[in-house]
Amino acid sequence: MNDKGKIIAGLIIFVGIFTFPFISNMGKASAVPEPLLNTPVIQQMPVKQCVETKEYMRANHMQMLNEWRDMLLRDGIKTYKSNSNGKEYVISLQNTCLNCHSNKKDFCDTCHKYLAVHPYCWDCHFGPKEAGV
Amino acid sequence: MLDKAIIGGSRKYWTWIGFLLVLAGIGTINYIQQFQYGLGLTGLSRDVTWGFYIAQFTFLVGVAASAVMLVIPYYLHNFKKYGKIVILGEFLAVSAVTMCILFIFVDLGQPMRVMNVVLNPTPGSVMFWDMVVLSGYLTLNIVIGWTTLGAERKGVPAPKWVKPLIYLSIPWAVSIHTVTAFLYAGVPGRHLWLTAIMAARFLASAFAAGPALLIILSMIVRKVSKFDPGKDAIQALGKTVAYAMSANVFFFLLEVFTAFYSGIPSHQHSLVYLFAGLDGYSKLVPWMWSAAILAFVSLFLLIYPGLREKENILSVACVTVFISTWIDKGMGLVVGGFIPNMFERVTEYSPSLPEVLITIGIWAIGFLVLTVLYKVAIAVREEEIA
Amino acid sequence: MSMDRRDFLRIIGLSTVAGGIGGAGLLELRKGTAEAGSAAHGRKKGSGTTLAMVIDVRKLESPDQYKRCIDACHKAHNVPDFGNPKDEIKWIWPDDFEHSFPGAGHEYVAEEVEKKQFLLLCNQCEKPACVRVCPTQATFKRASDGIVMMDYHRCIGCRFCMAACPFGARSFNWRDPRGAANLQNPANLNPKFPTRMKGVVEKCNFCAERLREGLEPACVEACKDTKAIVFGNLDDPKSEVREMLRTHYTIQRKPELGTNPRVFYVIGG
Numbered sequence: 001m002n003d004k005g006k007i008i009a010g011l012i013i014f015v016g017i018f019t020f021p022f023i024s025n026m027g028k029a030s031a032v033p034e035p036l037l038n039t040p041v042i043q044q045m046p047v048k049q050c051v052e053t054k055e056y057m058r059a060n061h062m063q064m065l066n067e068w069r070d071m072l073l074r075d076g077i078k079t080y081k082s083n084s085n086g087k088e089y090v091i092s093l094q095n096t097c098l099n100c101h102s103n104k105k106d107f108c109d110t111c112h113k114y115l116a117v118h119p120y121c122w123d124c125h126f127g128p129k130e131a132g133v
Numbered sequence: 134m135l136d137k138a139i140i141g142g143s144r145k146y147w148t149w150i151g152f153l154l155v156l157a158g159i160g161t162i163n164y165i166q167q168f169q170y171g172l173g174l175t176g177l178s179r180d181v182t183w184g185f186y187i188a189q190f191t192f193l194v195g196v197a198a199s200a201v202m203l204v205i206p207y208y209l210h211n212f213k214k215y216g217k218i219v220i221l222g223e224f225l226a227v228s229a230v231t232m233c234i235l236f237i238f239v240d241l242g243q244p245m246r247v248m249n250v251v252l253n254p255t256p257g258s259v260m261f262w263d264m265v266v267l268s269g270y271l272t273l274n275i276v277i278g279w280t281t282l283g284a285e286r287k288g289v290p291a292p293k294w295v296k297p298l299i300y301l302s303i304p305w306a307v308s309i310h311t312v313t314a315f316l317y318a319g320v321p322g323r324h325l326w327l328t329a330i331m332a333a334r335f336l337a338s339a340f341a342a343g344p345a346l347l348i349i350l351s352m353i354v355r356k357v358s359k360f361d362p363g364k365d366a367i368q369a370l371g372k373t374v375a376y377a378m379s380a381n382v383f384f385f386l387l388e389v390f391t392a393f394y395s396g397i398p399s400h401q402h403s404l405v406y407l408f409a410g411l412d413g414y415s416k417l418v419p420w421m422w423s424a425a426i427l428a429f430v431s432l433f434l435l436i437y438p439g440l441r442e443k444e445n446i447l448s449v450a451c452v453t454v455f456i457s458t459w460i461d462k463g464m465g466l467v468v469g470g471f472i473p474n475m476f477e478r479v480t481e482y483s484p485s486l487p488e489v490l491i492t493i494g495i496w497a498i499g500f501l502v503l504t505v506l507y508k509v510a511i512a513v514r515e516e517e518i519a
Numbered sequence: 520m521s522m523d524r525r526d527f528l529r530i531i532g533l534s535t536v537a538g539g540i541g542g543a544g545l546l547e548l549r550k551g552t553a554e555a556g557s558a559a560h561g562r563k564k565g566s567g568t569t570l571a572m573v574i575d576v577r578k579l580e581s582p583d584q585y586k587r588c589i590d591a592c593h594k595a596h597n598v599p600d601f602g603n604p605k606d607e608i609k610w611i612w613p614d615d616f617e618h619s620f621p622g623a624g625h626e627y628v629a630e631e632v633e634k635k636q637f638l639l640l641c642n643q644c645e646k647p648a649c650v651r652v653c654p655t656q657a658t659f660k661r662a663s664d665g666i667v668m669m670d671y672h673r674c675i676g677c678r679f680c681m682a683a684c685p686f687g688a689r690s691f692n693w694r695d696p697r698g699a700a701n702l703q704n705p706a707n708l709n710p711k712f713p714t715r716m717k718g719v720v721e722k723c724n725f726c727a728e729r730l731r732e733g734l735e736p737a738c739v740e741a742c743k744d745t746k747a748i749v750f751g752n753l754d755d756p757k758s759e760v761r762e763m764l765r766t767h768y769t770i771q772r773k774p775e776l777g778t779n780p781r782v783f784y785v786i787g788g
Contacts, residue, residue, distance in 0.1 A: 073670055076663030078731050094711060123695075124671065124713040171717035172676075173693030178605040182678040182691060242676015242691065242718025249655040249673050260654035260679050321648050321776045322685025399622060475687035476618040480604070 033110035039102045051096070053084045062119075065093060094125055134283060137512035138505040145357070150504060153497040160494010163487040164239055172242055175488040180480035181471040185488050186240040188463030189495070190233050192342070194313045195335060195462065197229035197270065199343020201306035202373050208299050214369055217514070218362040221354065222347055223278035224506035226306075229343075230271040232499035239491055259315045266309045273302045278506070286513045310335050323470045325403035328391075334384045335462070340377035342458040344370045345451035352448055354507060360514040364444075371447050375435035378454050382428050385461070403469045406479065411472070414479045417464065424460035427453040569665040569753040570643065570725055571781040572739075573763040576635050578747035585613050585638050588748065591741035594707065595726070597714045599699030608690035610723040611640040611738055616786075620772060632787055638738070638748070641688040641723040642772060642780030643667050649680035649689065658720070665753075665781065666725045676718040685776050689722045753781065 042048060050057060052064065071077040072091040079088040090096050101107050104127045112119065142150075167174045177184050203222040206212035238244050255261045277298055284291040314332035321327065328334075348370050351362040392400040405411050407421045434440050434450035441447050473479050484492070522530075579585045592598070592611045599608055617624050619637040647667050650660050657673035658680055660666070681689045695717045701707050702714065712728060715721050726736035734740070739750045751758035760783075763769070769783040 069670070069672060073668055074659065074661065076661055094713065120716070123697075123716045126708075126710045126713065171692065171694040173606055173717075177693065179607050179609075179690055180687070182681045237677075240677070242678070242720075243674060243716075244676075246655075246673070246675045249657070249675055253655045253673065255654055255656055258652050258654040258679075260652060260677060264654070316679070320652070320683045321778065322773070323682065470682070475621075475685055476614060477621040478618060 030114055033114045035108075035110045036103060036106040037101075039100060039107075041100045041102060045100070049085055049087075050100070051080070051082050051089050056084065068093070093121070098125075098127075134279075134286065134509050134513065135505070138508040141512065142508065146504075146508070150501065153501045153504070156497035157494050157501065160491045160497065163490045163494070167239070167487055167491065168244075172240075174485060176482050176485045178480055178482065180474040180478075181468060181482035183240070183467050183471070184482050185464070185484035185492055186236045188467045189492055190236040190240070191313060191335075191467060192459050192463045193229045193233045193236070193499075194267070194310055195339025195458075196343040196346060197226045197233065198306045198310040198336070198339045199347070200226035200274065201303055202340050202344055202370075202377075203347075204299060204303055204306070206369070208296075209303070212369070214363060214365040217360075218347070218351060218366040218370075220278055220282055220510050221351060221362060221507065222343075223274050223281075224510060225343070225347055225350065225503065226274045227271065227278065227506060228499045228503035230267055230274070230309075231502050232495055233267060234271070235495045235498060236492075239495065259312060259319055263309075263312050263316060266305065266312050270302070270305055270309050273298060273305060277302060282510055282513055286516065307336065310339050317466070317470065322475055324399045325466070325470045328388060330384055330387065334381065334388075337377050337381040337384055338458045338462050341374050341381050341454050342462075344373045344377070345454040348374070348451045349448060349455075350503075350507070352444065354511060358511045358515060359518055360511045367444065367447070368442065371435065371441050371450075374451065374454055375432075375441065378428070378431055378435060378458075381458065382432060402473050402477070406472045407465055407469045412479050414472075414481050416481050416483060417468065420460050421465055424457045424465065427457035428461070431457060567754060568663065569645075569781065570730075571665075571751065571753040571760050571783070572643075572725075572736075573749045573760050573767075573769060573783045573785060574638055575747050575749070575763070575767075575785040576637050577785065577787065578745040579636065579638065579742070582613075582636070584742060584745065584747065585636055587741040588638060588738035589613070591737040592723070592726075595709055595729070595737040596712055596724075597696070597702060597709055599696035599714070600701040601694075601699050606693050608692065608696070608721065610690070610721070611638055613637065614639055620770070623770075629787075635786070637784060637786075639686070639688075639772075640738075640782065641667060641725075642686055642778070642782045643723075643725060645779035645781060646777060648683040648685065648776075648778055652679045652683040654679065661727075664725075664727075664730070666727055667722075668724060668727065669719075669721055671715050671719045671721070674719040676720065678720060680720055685773050685778065686780075689720050691720050692717045 037048075052060075057064075068080060068091045071080065078091060080091050081088050098104075104122075111117075175184060175186075200222040203215050203219045207215040207219050238247065241247060250261055250264050277295060280295050281291045284295075311332045314335040317323070317326035318328060318331035348367055351367055351370075355361045389404065392404050402411060406414065407417050408425075409415070410418050431450045431453040434446055434453070441450065468482050472481070589609075589611050593600070593609075596610060598610055601607065613636040616628065616632050616635055616637065619639055624633075643666055645665075647658075647660060649658055650656075650667060653659070654677065655673050655675060657670045657675070659668055659670070661668050676691070678691055681691060692715055696702065696714050726734070726738075729736060735743070736748075736750055739748045742748055749759045749763050751760040753760060755761065763785070764783060767785045769785055771780040771783055774780075
């Protein structure tokens with residue numbers, strides 16, 4: 001085994017590189033995100049209801065947005081009937097969802113940052129109060 | 134067998150690989166910039182929306198299809214002289230299709246979404262079928278080439294299931310180029326492209342350019358290794374190039390006749406732009422006339438047997454064929470289709486520096502694939518000779 | 520039956536791949552997300568709503584008038600202006616007779632027609648070539664109202680539609696539109712309509728987002744004092760567009776190509 005030295009050295013380097021993310025983040029666990037719902041529009045709502053329930057939205061908001069897009073864009077359907085509260089909502093990310101949830105930094109970004117999700121919605125759709133660039 | 138590409142390479146081999154890697158690296162860096170900024174880094178504009186990248190793609194699909202010019206004689210008609218060279222043709226097809234796929238990728242505005250074509254299949258769209266046939270052809274050639282070479286190395290006949298795949302690859306090769314021609318020939322507003330013989334022209338120029346390149350590559354292989362694809366094979370290919378190039382030039386002259394004898398202005402404008410300039414714009418004129426002159430020179434060298442049979446003259450003829458078809462089928466056809474625009478105005482196009490560097494990078498990657506595959510084939514053949 | 524290790528591994532491997540692909544395929548089919556494309560071909564004529572436009576260029580006399588239409592559209596849709604022709608994006612623009620209707624004129628066209636500026640935009644064709652060629656159905660003819668729509672999320676930016684459109688109606692985002700000078704000033708932005716991203720094709724959408732709120736297209740509203748642009752439902756015999764078509768001589772751009780544009784022009788007389 002003339003290569004013992006090289007093999008062990010290689011193994012150490014490999015293990016080092018592989019575990020680096022874990023080591024460097026030790027003891028730095030981020031807090032569980034708590035998205036805030038205290039926007040002016042939500043505070044003025046008599047019954048504080050979203051288009052669907054919190055659990056549904058947490059799991060499915062992206063799928064729902066995709067469905068919304070196809071319904072509106074391809075089929076010309078302008079409203080969506082909620083499964084949880086039976087109300088009809090105008091299909092629009094910008095003017096329905098973001099109308100209430102107008103605090104991107106304290107709402108959308110908290111969970112997205114925690115989970116390292118980078119949706120590119122904002123490349124095109126205007127973040128609330130960020131109508132600009 | 135891939136280990137053969139890594140072991141036993143000479144100094145020249147590794148220098149060549151290193152050179153290709155450098156070019157590929159430069160191309161990659163430029164592509165990253167294009168990916169971040171957008172296709173505005175190229176010379177393209179609202180009027181000329183396909184340019185250098187798609188020109189390379191169009192040309193290389195033809196080179197890929199040309200493997201069929203070896204497969205038909207050898208597998209369908211038992212033309213034994215092609216026995217040693219077929220593998221080189223199949224591997225050239227693999228390299229060419231790889232480059233095609235890369236050129237499409239760098240030309241897309243949103244390349245990360247390319248799977249949308251698979252997730253939303255659209256049988257009415259020619260481009261959907263282009264993706265299908267190109268992927269299929271790449272797979273076919275990799276499987277056929279690798280299996281036949283592997284069997285040969287083991288000294289056993291190839292497994293029976295390869296035969297139907299080989300037969301399938303014949304119409305499939307014709308289909309990849311026909312479908313690519315349909316991208317142009319089915320579009321209603323562009324008069325340079327709206328011609329029934331577009332697919333025929335494509336096939337003719339493909340069967341001239343592909344075998345021409347293969348002849349040059351075979352001569353190189355013969356020089357750098359102990360593997361000789363065979364003088365007879367090269368000569369037979371030379372005849373293929375001669376006939377195909379004759380057809381190609383003839384078909385082009387047919388287009389010129391229809392455009393100018395019918396007298397319809399819209400039919401003529403693109404050709405006028407390409408060969409004489411339009412409204413004072415004439416960037417492509419020297420290129421097109423060079424292509425035309427090279428084409429006739431090549432025909433002269435190829436048609437006279439006395440000239441074609443001399444290998445050094447044949448190699449010159451092949452180079453002229455390759456360059457001439459590259460210009461005429463690449464920039465000439467693609468850019469010419471967009472000039473004049475739908476309002477009868479001229480917006481010219483020439484590739485930008487990043488565009489050219491990315492293009493060179495992709496050609497380098499294609500040659501890398503080719504070099505590696507050829508090294509494997511050569512190594513297997515050299516083992517047999519030894 | 521005896522089998523050696525190599526054959527066994529080969530069979531297991533192929534079965535896994537086949538099972539994986541087959542299973543995934545079945546799941547997709549059950550979910551109904553695997554669509555074959557027939558978006559353009561399913562509409563019957565007179566099926567309910569087919570939106571169309573008649574542009575009466577006799578009423579577009581001065582550059583201000585058609586500039587108003589163009590500005591209204593480009594502002595409503597955050598169309599970027601980069602200030603150079605290479606990166607240009609336009610949804611509606613003016614051009615003269617010779618270039619709007621190439622091949623329709625001759626050397627003795629009346630000066631008043633020759634000098635007229637025509638407003639050009641996507642023709643929202645009945646048989647659009649762009650829809651036919653799109654490999655992902657990112658552009659499609661909407662069944663409910665006939666608008667040739669763009670799905671910016673699905674577009675892969677191949678620009679086949681731009682090669683296919685005989686009317687030069689489409690623009691490509693060669694760079695990030697938010698970098699354009701005119702979009703830097705928040706006052707110029709319409710926050711109700713998204714910008715697009717680099718790498719996708721865009722064009723006039725007959726103001727689908729305004730129609731859904733009961734408004735007219737921006738260009739129509741901008742010239743409603745002169746009624747230079749009349750907009751409405753072709754399938755309704757009593758609509759204004761049908762009335763215009765009945766009472767005036769109207770032409771389409773490049774009718775010989777068979778795309779059957781839904782934008783008509785009244786040019787004179």
